[in-house]
Amino acid sequence: MRARNTDVESKILEFVNAYIEKNSICPSYREISAGVGLSSTASIHNHVKRLEQEGKLDINGRRGVSTRRHRMSVQQVPVVGQVACGTPILAEENIEEYVPILKGELGTGEFFALRARGDSMIKAGIEDGELVFVRRQDTAEEGDIVVALIDDAATLKRFYKDKRRHKIILRPENDAYDDMEFDDIVIQGKAVKVLKNL
Amino acid sequence: MRARNTDVESKILEFVNAYIEKNSICPSYREISAGVGLSSTASIHNHVKRLEQEGKLDINGRRGVSTRRHRMSVQQVPVVGQVACGTPILAEENIEEYVPILKGELGTGEFFALRARGDSMIKAGIEDGELVFVRRQDTAEEGDIVVALIDDAATLKRFYKDKRRHKIILRPENDAYDDMEFDDIVIQGKAVKVLKNL
DNA sequence: GTCAAATACAAACATTTGTTCGTGTTTGCA
């Protein structure tokens, strides 16, 4: 018998990583061969195959070999700015820019982002100017931080129901502000992540 | 004369985007052909060539065609867990995992990440379990949130100097905790971003 | 030493890739 050569395999992983970070493209078998100092693509083929079975690499047909964690998987999240009167929140005219984030970082669903304004959510750790990622949805659970349109501005508030009085409460996370009360309101989404700058 | 057909070209852009977001791989000319409803790769070739000259696409040799914004590559940030006694913070044995982030999202420098523990930084918006991104550096400015090794644990505190008494103050951002005082301390880095889950 | 598994190698293969060429078609202007 003979033990497996994990030495070469870690060299392969390392090379693939470095190659992708440098070129933003997946290397071919022959490039890997040259990179790790072997002169046969067949050997590389075996190693890569095994590394793929172990879940450490992805084989992309004729588009090269990639590390799992390097698969190009960027998605564009629209950043909603001022919401023009009466338009749906995701209408093109309301989108200021797109920020790229990694696919899967937010989970599943449709997402958008907005820049927090003011200090009304400061106790929830959301400060002025910070980027808040929101999952698009019409409903919310008690206590969720939701995005709602108030006076044509997308605002973040915590969501509660007053069941007895059939009112909807939007509560700022700042003791200096009062709750807001509505008979009815259209929820645009639920805030799921914040990117804070320190 | 005849006007240019920007119709097909925007369809191409759209298709390439969708394809990459779905497959995490760059489409080939033939796949684009089928995708936009043309049966000749030659036409696609012309359009893609022009779109590349306009800076809207990247041609990656035999690795397919990609949108500019999808070429943004991913870098791996090590997440530091328990710090083994006496080892440098970025020693392999202290690294729990790697999280992928977009290159350029944190600016320039060397970065690592750690999971915040406890509630000592809650007033700075850093809560238990959240991922904090740290720029590797040995020095800090007054008021920075720094990472320092205290009892072999990487802790986050705000950094101050007591110049008169020649002491270094590490201040928790929580009124329930007291300042910590040191004669000397080794700074590991400065916290720059937090990814908050809501 | 012996043997078997693991690996490396070189060569060859079918397939897919980008690319090119010639031709027919559409479009819009004069």
Added chain:
DNA sequence: TGCAAACACGAACAAATGTTTGTATTTGAC
């Protein structure tokens, strides 16, 4: 209508890719 540019098409091509095969070499247990 006539013309020229833009485009689509189909076929063909060379180059690069993953893959396979057969053989030699290394390695480690018995």
